[in-house]
Amino acid sequence: MKDLNPVITGRKTSIFEVMSRLAIENDAINLGQGFPDTDGPEDVRRVAAEATVEGPNQYPPMMGVPALRQAAADALQRHYGLSYDPGDEILVTAGATEALAAAFSAFLTPGAGGEAVIFEPAYDAYFDMVEGAGGVVKPVPLTAPDWALDEDALDAAIGPETKLIVLNTPVNPVGKVFTQADLEAVAKRALEHDLIVVSDEVYEHMCFDGRRHRSIAALPEMRERTVRMGSAGKTFSLTGWKVGYTAGPPELIGAMARAHQYLTFATPPSLQKAVAYGLNKDTAYFDGLAADMQASRDRLARGLTEAGFGVLPAEGTYFLTADIAPLGFDDDVEFCRRIASEAKVAGVPVSAFYHATNAAPPSNFVRFCFAKQDTVLDAAADRLKSWIDR
Ligand code: PMP
Ligand code: GLN
Numbered sequence: 001m002k003d004l005n006p007v008i009t010g011r012k013t014s015i016f017e018v019m020s021r022l023a024i025e026n027d028a029i030n031l032g033q034g035f036p037d038t039d040g041p042e043d044v045r046r047v048a049a050e051a052t053v054e055g056p057n058q059y060p061p062m063m064g065v066p067a068l069r070q071a072a073a074d075a076l077q078r079h080y081g082l083s084y085d086p087g088d089e090i091l092v093t094a095g096a097t098e099a100l101a102a103a104f105s106a107f108l109t110p111g112a113g114g115e116a117v118i119f120e121p122a123y124d125a126y127f128d129m130v131e132g133a134g135g136v137v138k139p140v141p142l143t144a145p146d147w148a149l150d151e152d153a154l155d156a157a158i159g160p161e162t163k164l165i166v167l168n169t170p171v172n173p174v175g176k177v178f179t180q181a182d183l184e185a186v187a188k189r190a191l192e193h194d195l196i197v198v199s200d201e202v203y204e205h206m207c208f209d210g211r212r213h214r215s216i217a218a219l220p221e222m223r224e225r226t227v228r229m230g231s232a233g234k235t236f237s238l239t240g241w242k243v244g245y246t247a248g249p250p251e252l253i254g255a256m257a258r259a260h261q262y263l264t265f266a267t268p269p270s271l272q273k274a275v276a277y278g279l280n281k282d283t284a285y286f287d288g289l290a291a292d293m294q295a296s297r298d299r300l301a302r303g304l305t306e307a308g309f310g311v312l313p314a315e316g317t318y319f320l321t322a323d324i325a326p327l328g329f330d331d332d333v334e335f336c337r338r339i340a341s342e343a344k345v346a347g348v349p350v351s352a353f354y355h356a357t358n359a360a361p362p363s364n365f366v367r368f369c370f371a372k373q374d375t376v377l378d379a380a381a382d383r384l385k386s387w388i389d390r
Contacts, residue, residue: 029345029380057270060269069087082247098260100200101129105263119140141354175320191225196227296372308327
């Protein structure tokens with residue numbers, strides 16, 4: 001048999017798979033993989049159920065059902081004052097994951113350069129997907145404890161081969177929300193060097209303490225070079241649905257759509273109709289989601305602080321970053337293995353969110369997902385406290 005492509009054989013099992021498997025084997029509370037433990041709004045689920053029964057359930061339009069493209073455009077106008085034409089500026093995909101895959105395969109050219117600047121720590125899928133598309137990852141570290149943007153490091157990462165910058169705000173795994181100044185710094189480089197911005201905004205409706213999400217697409221001249229991605233999984237606490245929507249100028253969306261037609265071609269029509277219904281919900285729904293998540297963040301932060309962890313600020317997302325140094329630990333991977341098997345709580349080592357070329361990622365941080373019921377968060381904090389005090 002021929003050798004398999006080394007990129008493919010070199011692929012590791014993702015940290016989420018590893019930790020979720022450990023959680024199941026050990027009957028641990030899973031604060032590792034990021035998903036809510038209660039399903040999103042019943043009315044949205046009912047629309048999906050009815051649409052499935054009524055049909056049609058055949059291939060919907062490749063770009064997405066018109067109702068969802070219209071609802072996504074309306075939502076962007078309503079939340080951020082951004083105008084997109086649902087005809088050729090919105091693409092529906094199988095989650096934001098497929099949108100990212102389509103973007104990287106559309107914008108990076110194997111064998112002809114194609115570097116992607118990625119702020120790290122980053123959602124680990126970016127690294128693998130960029131490299132799978134034949135691109136080269138240029139990591140730019142965000143600096144703890146506030147995950148500040150280092151403009152010199154950003155400048156150093158950009159060169160003649162750079163095609164795009166991946167921006168994720170709010171940031172998985174560390175919950176940073178990019179400030180207006182951060183966004184301006186990124187936009188300045190994109191404009192100076194003629195770069196595309198792949199803007200992953202899946203946690204857009206989870207910004208805390210009065211912060212509002214801002215899209216880089218709203219900055220002057222940035223709409224024309226940005227593809228901005230949202231996810232129904234996050235916005236409606238339905239991560240298993242895998243319905244994503246990307247907005248951008250026709251040329252970029254068209255290039256992504258040509259990749260999408262050979263990735264999945266389409267996403268279940270009934271789910272698309274239900275997400276369209278959901279996106280049309282009034283502002284109270286979106287504000288309520290942020291308020292609920294903020295309360296969960298505070299609850300887990302209290303529990304972890306009482307257990308002895310250092311807890312870093314989380315401005316958005318599903319995730320808290322806990323510092324294990326005050327507990328006397330300095331190896332996040334080993335720590336996560338031990339708490340999964342001994343304390344019966346799973347988390348994710350933050351070092352897993354750095355590119356392989358980073359020789360010394362911080363090793364004292366653990367990501368915990370707080371998108372869980374109060375009783376689950378309390379039980380996890382109790383278990384960790386008992387294990388630490390043992
Ligand atoms: N981007 C980020 C930053 C994520 O955390 C995730 C994971 N859930 C995704 C994209 C993928 O979203 P989806 O489930 O819609 O594919
Ligand atoms: N985005 C989720 C997380 O960061 C994981 C999604 C996945 O497992 N593919 O935990």
